[in-house]
Amino acid sequence: MPRSTAAVIARLEGVAKSYSGRAVLRGFDLGLEVGAVVALLGPNGAGKSTVAGLITGRLAADAGEVRLFDRDPRDPEARARMGVMLQAAGLPDTLTVAEVVDLHAGYYRRRLKTKDILAQAGLAELAQRRCDRLSGGEKRRVHFALAIAGSPDFLVLDEPTTGFDAEARRSLWRLVREKADEGAAVLLATHYMDEADALADRIVVVAGGRIIADDTPAAIKAKVAGTMIRIRTRMTLAALKVLPAVARVELRGADATLLTTHARATLEALFSADPSLVDVEVTSASLEDALADIISSTGQEAA
């Protein structure tokens, strides 16, 4: 569907990219709009980092078109409006946090003051610390500081919280949220469902180099049934599939997992069909379940 180009920050059209003969992306289209936080979600190797690499101009597409602020992504004027946090990025060991941040901020005409960048990234106390004396989490926060140094209109975060503990993750999410609230668009490549759920206005699910779902977190969750029922049963797969309100069934031996849109109706039918039913466990479906459902159902279509 054509969208207005005025509000588009980055755009991929019909993009193909392969590495040594192996196709990672095929006919890939994606538009990112002003102010939106978009999560690019998918299993490892799905092509998320490749999309981020194309948008930042780190990689060149084999076919199709990639535009950043309606320019070539390698154009410094486009890059000046973007802040990037890569998966693995070192820091100069012998410089202090303040020195590194100041040097990087100096590339941007619209730079923030070093003091303000450090405060926003929660690094005020570490300003004079040498980079080789930082913990892994502290280094990631410095990378976030570098990403926001030029007051970007667009932040690209590639797996920003990999290896973080729960508290460090929430603290980084808060920082990203603040930038988004100030109006920056964010592209977040992640394989953590909860991260996408916590931050994104829109989730783009990528698997096998294609977009298989593109919607709000709520709509993605609603695309599949709300409740998971796990049981041990003697019923056959065919019998389980025809139960009322059942959207998906997995059966391994006697262990069955049912995804249902109406838990009560499914449960009542289950108990009347199999009075010997034991070990019933009912949980609400997570975003993770929803995605597993979407990925497996598109897989079946393709097969």
Add this chain to the structure above:
Amino acid sequence: MSSLVASAPGIYLREALAEIGKSARLPQFLIPTIALPPAFYGLFALGMGGGSVEIAMRLLATYGVFAAMGPALFGFGASVAGERESGELELKRLSPMPAGAHVTAKLVATIVFSVLAFGIIYVLAASAGVRLSQEQWVLLAGVHAASVIPFALIGLSIGYRLGQKAAIAVANVAFLGMAVLGGLWMPITLLPSFIQSAAWALPSYHLGALALMVVGEGNMANAWLHAGPLALITIAAGLLAWTGQERHAA
């Protein structure tokens, strides 16, 4: 629309200062590159030379090239490899930093450290009684400062191709190999003849020979015999560095 990228001269300046600051705090860089060449000069030229001004002058010419070699090989070879491996370089490439700022900053830092290293040797030589005309000092410093360029290109070729550990190892071998085989520590006429002919492929040999001409050894009219091969080696190193950089960027 006015540019959103900061002014280029400011970026080049800050980048160069940061490069100097980075290395100045690194003892494993300073000791072999700044302290070692003057220390060797003091030991071999002044100490073991037995007070001979002739030896002190001859080795002033060649040790100056030696002093220019360390910062170039290690500053480019090892440090570019490390920055590439850690992803620092990637982050700079995705910023609006002008493409040439990084290498230019390293070149400036390398020249600063080289001048420091051979400057100390000049002071040692002068205090040991070496006397040159003002013109000779200027020419000598010119040869020594220009030495940085071929060595920096060789360092870059290494740094763009190898991991940090391998780059340090190769830079060390190149550093000592080009010093000995290029006749910077002792005349290559003292080496076996097949090694002597190999010296023609080394920039250290030609730079040493040019520096020796400045202090009065050899005929200046033959300078092109060394300047020619040196130019070819420099172009070859430049191509190697360029293709390495392209490989990294791909």
